[in-house]
Amino acid sequence: MRRKIAVFIIIVLCFLLQSTLFQAWAFASISPNLLIVVTSSFGFMRGRKEGMWIGFFCGLLLDIFFGSVIGFYALVYMYIGYLNGFFRKRFFPEDIKLPIILISASDLAYSLMVYLFLFLLRGKFQFFYYLRHIILPELVYTIVVTVFLYFIILKINQKLEEIERRSAGKFV
Numbered sequence: 413m414r415r416k417i418a419v420f421i422i423i424v425l426c427f428l429l430q431s432t433l434f435q436a437w438a439f440a441s442i443s444p445n446l447l448i449v450v451t452s453s454f455g456f457m458r459g460r461k462e463g464m465w466i467g468f469f470c471g472l473l474l475d476i477f478f479g480s481v482i483g484f485y486a487l488v489y490m491y492i493g494y495l496n497g498f499f500r501k502r503f504f505p506e507d508i509k510l511p512i513i514l515i516s517a518s519d520l521a522y523s524l525m526v527y528l529f530l531f532l533l534r535g536k537f538q539f540f541y542y543l544r545h546i547i548l549p550e551l552v553y554t555i556v557v558t559v560f561l562y563f564i565i566l567k568i569n570q571k572l573e574e575i576e577r578r579s580a581g582k583f584v
Contacts, residue, residue, distance in 0.1 A: 419454065422565065422568065423447070423469055423470055423473070426447055426449070427470070430445065434446070442550050442553055443550070444556070444557040446561065447470040447473070448518050448519045449558050449565070450466065451492050452493070453511065453515070453565045453566070454493065455494070455495070456502075457569050459497045459500045460494050460498060463494055464490050465493070468489065468493070471489030472485070474489075484529065492518045492521065512555060512558060519550065520547065523550060
């Protein structure tokens with residue numbers, strides 16, 4: 413129960429930061445995608461199932477507040493969390509290379525899916541403009557923020573795992 417409350421607080425806090433503070437700090441109207449960082453991080457730290465659920469709730473928040481169709485972002489984030497969960501066995505907390513690569517790939521995949529389904533299907537064929545002015549700047553900004561946010565999420569996850577191990581030891 414403690415983990416669910418902590419994850420809920422992390423999701424809501426990152427959503428609020430992404431939609432308020434980082435919108436004010438946007439460079440050329442580009443802001444980092446903190447919910448991708450949260451979804452990807454919990455995906456490769458906790459596995460496919462938890463990554464999928466966290467991704468679903470992160471996407472659902474975006475759908476409710478910013479989406480034109482309920483379920484689009486929830487589905488995209490759910491897939492991202494699930495796919496990051498495949499790397500749980502290759503994840504080592506002290507190595508930051510895998511998280512940076514996975515979060516970068518997740519943000520790139522997210523941006524490409526948004527372009528494909530929200531712009532290309534509407535007849536907006538300016539992919540290279542979108543790539544140069546939106547996808548790549550957001551990717552760079554997200555990577556910079558990831559360096560700081562990832563370690564906060566990692567410490568919270570390690571603390572929760574330590575508490576879970578201690579409480580499981582009491583019942584044995």
